[in-house]
Amino acid sequence: MATAVAEQPNPLTEGLERLPVHPTSLVIFGATGDLSHRKLVPALYNLAHDGSLPERFNLIGVSRSEKAHEDYRADMREAIQKFSRTPPDPDVLEKLLENAKYIPGLFDDDAAYAKVASALDEYDQEAGIVFNRIFYLSTAPEFFPVIVEKLGTARLQHCEHAETRVVIEKPFGRDLASARELNRRVLEVFDESQVFRIDHYLGKETVQNIMAFRFANTMFEPIWNRNTIDHVQITAAEDIGIGTRAGYYDQAGALRDLIQNHMLELLANVGMEPPAGFPADKVRDEKVKVIESIQPPRVEDVPKTAVRGQYASGVVGGEPVPGYLEEKGVREDSKTETYAALRLEVSNWRWAGVPFYLRTGKRLARKVTEIAIQLKPVPYLAFQAQGSLGVQPNELVLMVQPDEGVTVSLSAKIPGARMRIRPVNMEFHYGTSFLSASPEAYERLILDAMRGDATLFTRNDEVDALWRVVDPVLQYWQETDDPVPQYPAGSQGPEEANALLRDAAQWRPL
Numbered sequence: 001m002a003t004a005v006a007e008q009p010n011p012l013t014e015g016l017e018r019l020p021v022h023p024t025s026l027v028i029f030g031a032t033g034d035l036s037h038r039k040l041v042p043a044l045y046n047l048a049h050d051g052s053l054p055e056r057f058n059l060i061g062v063s064r065s066e067k068a069h070e071d072y073r074a075d076m077r078e079a080i081q082k083f084s085r086t087p088p089d090p091d092v093l094e095k096l097l098e099n100a101k102y103i104p105g106l107f108d109d110d111a112a113y114a115k116v117a118s119a120l121d122e123y124d125q126e127a128g129i130v131f132n133r134i135f136y137l138s139t140a141p142e143f144f145p146v147i148v149e150k151l152g153t154a155r156l157q158h159c160e161h162a163e164t165r166v167v168i169e170k171p172f173g174r175d176l177a178s179a180r181e182l183n184r185r186v187l188e189v190f191d192e193s194q195v196f197r198i199d200h201y202l203g204k205e206t207v208q209n210i211m212a213f214r215f216a217n218t219m220f221e222p223i224w225n226r227n228t229i230d231h232v233q234i235t236a237a238e239d240i241g242i243g244t245r246a247g248y249y250d251q252a253g254a255l256r257d258l259i260q261n262h263m264l265e266l267l268a269n270v271g272m273e274p275p276a277g278f279p280a281d282k283v284r285d286e287k288v289k290v291i292e293s294i295q296p297p298r299v300e301d302v303p304k305t306a307v308r309g310q311y312a313s314g315v316v317g318g319e320p321v322p323g324y325l326e327e328k329g330v331r332e333d334s335k336t337e338t339y340a341a342l343r344l345e346v347s348n349w350r351w352a353g354v355p356f357y358l359r360t361g362k363r364l365a366r367k368v369t370e371i372a373i374q375l376k377p378v379p380y381l382a383f384q385a386q387g388s389l390g391v392q393p394n395e396l397v398l399m400v401q402p403d404e405g406v407t408v409s410l411s412a413k414i415p416g417a418r419m420r421i422r423p424v425n426m427e428f429h430y431g432t433s434f435l436s437a438s439p440e441a442y443e444r445l446i447l448d449a450m451r452g453d454a455t456l457f458t459r460n461d462e463v464d465a466l467w468r469v470v471d472p473v474l475q476y477w478q479e480t481d482d483p484v485p486q487y488p489a490g491s492q493g494p495e496e497a498n499a500l501l502r503d504a505a506q507w508r509p510l
């Protein structure tokens with residue numbers, strides 16, 4: 001009986017379709033780096049495993065260290081075994097890696113690009129077809145412009161009879177001016193339609209669901225505005241520290257690392273108007289509009305609208321952990337923030353007067369990413385005298401991770417003779433509704449880049465708009481002598497962040 005049930009197609013997974021993808025050669029610059037090991041190559045494996053990768057697919061890794069093709073394949077095999085979402089099937093794994101090549105080279109050395117060009121040509125000649133080409137820049141950011149320019153010098157930005165695209169990792173610039181300069185240099189070589197700037201949050205199923213939730217249901221739109229919404233709280237908390245990433249993180253900080261990109265993109269998804277259609281630019285036009293409606297604070301007002309913090313030693317998961325300044329590779333007098341919170345306002349007809357609170361940090365009490373939409377209280381609560389317990393305004397929480405779903409808190413009558421009210425939750429969970437694990441963000445994004453669909457990638461004017469929001473905060477924090485508030489590792493973050501909240505708002509407990 002159990003077997004018969006297992007053989008039935010699962011109706012809940014209907015619609016998880018495979019999309020046609022043109023044969024593709026993917027070149028990863030920074031192929032021996034952490035991102036490539038942990039995310040990119042395991043994502044390729046899972047695409048292959050699900051049958052989503054094009055039938056003909058080639059992988060080329062480029063990095064500085066010397067390595068034979070076979071050693072690169074062995075490293076990637078190990079990375080997949082360690083980090084893949086699904087346990088690797090040896091046949092799929094071998095097929096994925098059998099053609100993989102490795103090219104050692106310095107990113108500013110023309111010879112490396114000549115080798116890349118001939119490896120790509122070889123693939124085409126052997127197969128007798130012209131593969132689309134994707135150059136994936138997964139290096140330290142200082143190499144982005146160099147690689148793009150060298151690709152141009154080697155005439156690799158176009159290929160007759162096939163598409164060429166470039167995928168650029170974050171961080172895209174370190175402030176407005178440098179992001180503009182990077183855009184200028186990239187667009188000197190590639191056309192905007194070829195450029196795919198990654199923000200991996202946009203590839204998360206739960207983030208894409210924000211649009212589905214808002215624009216495929218009629219019930220939310222009437223309340224989705226300043227008349228009913230009191231405030232919006234967006235949290236991206238992590239319990240981990242900076243690990244071995246001090247070199248990058250100490251130069252970046254929480255504002256650049258998460259707020260400028262991931263969290264403002266979450267805000268854009270919550271705040272945007274319905275797009276007139278789903279082509280990439282229609283969606284991105286709406287996102288740009290809402291980001292441009294955020295009023296960047298004046299530099300002198302930053303202390304009233306932004307709070308930073310740095311983790312001190314503490315206890316996480318029952319284990320003592322060092323403070324940020326004791327982490328290996330961090331400058332001993334570093335003022336880099338590991339926590340940042342902002343109060344933003346979106347100045348348009350839908351949102352005027354509704355505060356958007358954003359907070360993120362390392363070494364907080366737990367990992368959670370969520371968007372909580374707090375509605376206004378009812379105008380008058382008739383049951384107060386009856387001993388109601390904790391009546392709260394409705395709250396709608398879009399849970400991005402680790403729980404994936406949506407909850408709505410409602411007030412309900414406690415069973416019994418009296419009219420007593422307490423909050424209850426109505427919940428939707430991906431796991432129970434779809435009975436399938438969500439793909440990793442990178443799987444979706446790599447596939448979209450191969451298909452040429454830029455909807456979930458950041459356009460140049462969007463990058464500009466995002467940096468404009470955080471630039472004054474960066475500037476103030478860089479120039480001020482104010483000490484950086486400390487918070488114990490494993491805590492809720494610095495108490496100073498409470499001062500950002502207006503009226504009776506409170507940060508949701510982590």
Ligand code: BG6
Pocket residue numbers: 170238257258369
């Ligand atoms: C990255 C940041 O972009 O996002 C990291 O550089 C952060 O510092 C990570 O840990 C969080 O991603 P996720 O998918 O685990 O929420």
